[in-house]
Amino acid sequence: MSFVNELYQEVILDHNRQPRNYGDLPDATEKAEGYNPLCGDRVTVYIKRDGDVIQDVKFVGAGCAISTASASLMTETLKGKNLAQARVLFEKFRDMVMGNLDMEMDDEDLEKLVVFHRLSDYPVRVKCATLVWHALLSALEKEEKAVSTE
Amino acid sequence: MDSIERAEATVSDRLTGPCRIDVDRLRGDFPILSSTVYGKPLVYLDNAATTQKPAVVIETLRNYYEQVNSNIHRGVHHLSQVATDEYEKSRRTVQRFLNARKVSEIVFVRGTTEGVNLIAQTFGRSRLAEGDEVVISAMEHHSNIVPWQMVCEQMGARLKVIPMNDRGELLIEKYAGLLGPRTKLVSFVHVSNALGTVNPAREMIQLAHERGIPVVLDGAQSLPHLKVDVQELDVDFFVFSGHKAFGPTGIGAVYGKLKHLEAMPPYQGGGDMISSVSFEKTTYNEVPHKFEAGTPNIAGAIGLGASLEYLAGLDLDVVAGYEEGLVEYAHEALLEVPGLRLIGTAEKKAGVVSFVLESVHPHDIGTILDREGVAIRTGHHCAQPVMDFYGVPATARASFAFYNKREEIDILVQGLGKAIEVFR
Numbered sequence A: 001m002s003f004v005n006e007l008y009q010e011v012i013l014d015h016n017r018q019p020r021n022y023g024d025l026p027d028a029t030e031k032a033e034g035y036n037p038l039c040g041d042r043v044t045v046y047i048k049r050d051g052d053v054i055q056d057v058k059f060v061g062a063g064c065a066i067s068t069a070s071a072s073l074m075t076e077t078l079k080g081k082n083l084a085q086a087r088v089l090f091e092k093f094r095d096m097v098m099g100n101l102d103m104e105m106d107d108e109d110l111e112k113l114v115v116f117h118r119l120s121d122y123p124v125r126v127k128c129a130t131l132v133w134h135a136l137l138s139a140l141e142k143e144e145k146a147v148s149t150e
Numbered sequence B: 001m002d003s004i005e006r007a008e009a010t011v012s013d014r015l016t017g018p019c020r021i022d023v024d025r026l027r028g029d030f031p032i033l034s035s036t037v038y039g040k041p042l043v044y045l046d047n048a049a050t051t052q053k054p055a056v057v058i059e060t061l062r063n064y065y066e067q068v069n070s071n072i073h074r075g076v077h078h079l080s081q082v083a084t085d086e087y088e089k090s091r092r093t094v095q096r097f098l099n100a101r102k103v104s105e106i107v108f109v110r111g112t113t114e115g116v117n118l119i120a121q122t123f124g125r126s127r128l129a130e131g132d133e134v135v136i137s138a139m140e141h142h143s144n145i146v147p148w149q150m151v152c153e154q155m156g157a158r159l160k161v162i163p164m165n166d167r168g169e170l171l172i173e174k175y176a177g178l179l180g181p182r183t184k185l186v187s188f189v190h191v192s193n194a195l196g197t198v199n200p201a202r203e204m205i206q207l208a209h210e211r212g213i214p215v216v217l218d219g220a221q222s223l224p225h226l227k228v229d230v231q232e233l234d235v236d237f238f239v240f241s242g243h244k245a246f247g248p249t250g251i252g253a254v255y256g257k258l259k260h261l262e263a264m265p266p267y268q269g270g271g272d273m274i275s276s277v278s279f280e281k282t283t284y285n286e287v288p289h290k291f292e293a294g295t296p297n298i299a300g301a302i303g304l305g306a307s308l309e310y311l312a313g314l315d316l317d318v319v320a321g322y323e324e325g326l327v328e329y330a331h332e333a334l335l336e337v338p339g340l341r342l343i344g345t346a347e348k349k350a351g352v353v354s355f356v357l358e359s360v361h362p363h364d365i366g367t368i369l370d371r372e373g374v375a376i377r378t379g380h381h382c383a384q385p386v387m388d389f390y391g392v393p394a395t396a397r398a399s400f401a402f403y404n405k406r407e408e409i410d411i412l413v414q415g416l417g418k419a420i421e422v423f424r
């Protein structure tokens, strides 16, 4: 497989073309914005929480394929998870894209997010994928201000 | 290249008119240009971010540290004398290169950013009062926006912005209309790093001078591409970065008319910028030393001298003509790419071609091209207001130097084809 296809796997291309859970969430309980000053990418995440459980999560924003697909796949993965699970998932995801996760041992809860594992070969693109997650966590931590990858 | 190919290249070089430069020979002067990335020959098209360095500059730096290294303006010993002489010789090189009247009109700084800050905080601050206005343009680099915002904030002055049209050309009548009794300063970019537009500096300076308003030119992108003559421009200040003109990083210069420099308060306080210090009173050194507090970037200044001498050894009009041909060729080749939109189509451009693709975000373009060995810049190019104007978060930008070739533009275009293929 060429490098291009390793990075831009079909799942990523598909979620870039047709992002899932795109749009705002009128009855959101939390909302946060993420901004990557390096490339100008902006994303807003909306969460609807019922107690500890993420009932629904959506996003809007314009960005590169990696950031769009990451946002789309994140929303799919998070629905129905509780806050503690979301945090653990983020940490694992971050470790994976930074190349700090043993993919043989430790990848099962990442589900579809494993398509991003080759990102560790592209350090400058890691922030594209983590931006939406940073926004999510700041929403969960109820920081209203925009988070930045810098 | 064999001789047949060379003959063909000459024919296809007709666009550049009578201009002839032996690009293959010039490329030999730049060691990095023969390197490979990911096993592919490097195609370096990020010259607006920084240019590559010819061997003579690298040698000069090496030679300085091996044989000269010493502090300047303060030792009686031999090496200090040699270092001082070399440093001051570079100042004369800058003076000659810009055709400044006097060598004392050249102040060494870290680069364009520091240069603009210096002017804003000395000249600007001493001229501005509450309600005054500073005029800049819609296509400025952040380094020619933020320093003016800061001084305006400090002094209660206001920033006015010269608008542009969709091609990325400043509206000169609107500009003239902005110049009023409260306008104390005009500062604009000579060549835009985001759009490539060459602004009509001479005409714009004249318009300001008719109303007695001094003008600062951001020459970061013009000096490497155009012949700059500060006397002919009659510009009050001209600022540039050495690293964008084939010299080292961390060095650049401010040209300022002597009458301004002499009247300006110092920038930073410290050693070298004084002639005597007591706890009661300090007397400042004369220009330009008044503006060069502390141990400067001695090696960098000497390296800058070497890069400008190298540039001066080329025929700069021929170089400009050749580069114009490259930009024209790139425009034509890029417009063949489906879904490509050029950002910045001014009548007069230098060195820069910015674009976006319908189906591929600039960041993804950058990554895919990178694996083809092609280095371009993607992002907002430190010119967010320009991005806002065109309604894009970012662009992809190819920027050229005289060592770039049409073949490299062809490789860029092929790479874009691959990107489009992936994202189909």
Ligand SMILES: Cc1ncc(COP(=O)(O)O)c(C=O)c1O
Pocket (backbone or CB within 6 Å): B048, B049, B110, B111, B112, B113, B114, B141, B143, B144, B189, B191, B192, B193, B218, B220, B221, B241, B382
């Ligand atoms: C037009 C323009 N002005 C100013 C600058 C700032 O130059 P430096 O970063 O060398 O201070 C740049 C560099 O990107 C530029 O292109």
